[in-house]
Amino acid sequence: QKEVEQDPGPLSVPEGAIVSLNCTYSNSAFQYFMWYRQYSRKGPELLMYTYSSGNKEDGRFTAQVDKSSKYISLFIRDSQPSDSATYLCAMSPGGSGAGSYQLTFGKGTKLSVIP
Amino acid sequence: DGGITQSPKYLFRKEGQNVTLSCEQNLNHDAMYWYRQDPGQGLRLIYYSQIVNDFQKGDIAEGYSVSREKKESFPLTVTSAQKNPTAFYLCASSMSGGSNQPQHFGDGTRLSIL
Numbered sequence: 001q002k003e004v005e006q007d008p009g010p011l012s013v014p015e016g017a018i019v020s021l022n023c024t025y026s027n028s029a030f031q032y033f034m035w036y037r038q039y040s041r042k043g044p045e046l047l048m049y050t051y052s053s054g055n056k057e058d059g060r061f062t063a064q065v066d067k068s069s070k071y072i073s074l075f076i077r078d079s080q081p082s083d084s085a086t087y088l089c090a091m092s093p094g095g096s097g098a099g100s101y102q103l104t105f106g107k108g109t110k111l112s113v114i115p
Numbered sequence: 116d117g118g119i120t121q122s123p124k125y126l127f128r129k130e131g132q133n134v135t136l137s138c139e140q141n142l143n144h145d146a147m148y149w150y151r152q153d154p155g156q157g158l159r160l161i162y163y164s165q166i167v168n169d170f171q172k173g174d175i176a177e178g179y180s181v182s183r184e185k186k187e188s189f190p191l192t193v194t195s196a197q198k199n200p201t202a203f204y205l206c207a208s209s210m211s212g213g214s215n216q217p218q219h220f221g222d223g224t225r226l227s228i229l
Contacts, residue, residue, distance in 0.1 A: 004157065034217060043121075043205050043220035044158075051215070088157070094215075101146065101165075101209070102173075103218060105157035 003027055006089055006106030015115050019076040023089035023106045026070065030104070031094030033065050035074045038086045038108065047087075048074065079113045086110045118142065119221035121206050127229045128193065128200060136191045136224045138206035147189035148207040148218060151175060158205065164189055165211070193226060201227050 006023045013019055021035075032051055036044035048063040050056045056063045062075040072091075076083055089106040119140045128134045140147065146165045150158040160173030164183040178197025183189055189208075193200045204224045209216040 008155070032215065036220075041223075041225075043119075043222045046217050046219060049217045090158075101163070101216070102160060103158070107155060107157045 004089065004091065004104050004106045007109055008107055010110040010112060012112045012114060013079055015079060015081060015113055017079050017113070019079050019083070019111060019113075021074040021076075021087050021089075021109050021111070023072050023091075024070055025072075025091060025104075027091075027093070027104070028067075028070065029093040030091040032092045033063070033072050034090040034103070035061075035063055036088040036090060037083075038088060040085075044088055081113050081115050084112045119206055119208055119219060121204075121221035121224050123224060124222070126224055126226045128226060129229050131195045133192055133194050134226065136193070136204055136206075136226070138189045138191065138221060140187055140189075140206075140208045140221075142208055142210075142219070143186070144208035144219075145186070145211050146209045146216070147183070148209075149173075149179070149181065149189070149191045150205040150207065152203040152205055152223075161191065161204075 004025045035048040037047050038044040050063050050065050053065045053067045060077045064073040086108040088108045090103045092103050122137045148163045149161040152158050159175050161179050162181045164170035167186050170181050170183050180192045206221045207218040209218045
């Protein structure tokens with residue numbers, strides 16, 4: 001089993017739709033969870049950063065973490081064509097020991113929002 | 116503007132040649148990282164540095180080397196020993212090397228073989 005699983009898509013939705021992007025993971029040590037957005041030929045841009053379980057909202061974006069199910073989600077409301085990109089989930093363990101900083105990434109989901 | 120600058124955007128390597136990718140940050144971050152991104156794969160860590168004059172191997176360090184002589188600079192050399200160097204290389208930095216510090220990325224260098 002891969003440490004982080006993410007459906008690669010592609011996912012195509014009409015403008016204005018609610019988008020749900022998901023990752024599952026197997027390592028119960030993960031404590032910090034991130035979502036990055038990556039446009040073609042660009043570096044990943046940090047969208048959301050959460051610690052442990054719960055929800056976090058920022059504008060049209062909501063990140064959810066369910067540690068009991070080892071499942072994280074990113075919701076995008078009122079999706080726009082400018083949201084068309086690849087979305088990467090990433091996570092890291094807590095603590096201060098060796099490797100605590102190290103991010104494990106999903107392979108990314110390619111999203112297209114059609115006008 | 117504060118950020119991470121990677122250069123060049125595109126680089127070509129001949130057989131047996133070493134090439135160096137530049138990464139500079141003006142965010143005053145202590146920690147810096149190099150990742151490799153291949154199509155259909157997640158980002159994989161090559162090297163990281165938590166502080167000047169110190170760096171550690173990541174998951175795929177073979178065929179690569181780094182230096183960290185200045186806080187703002189973390190160049191990556193792709194040596195001739197790296198047999199499959201074609202990839203998108205991403206540099207990142209974080210305020211410190213702790214797990215509670217998010218990593219921010221540059222816009223990458225695409226390396227191809229001539």
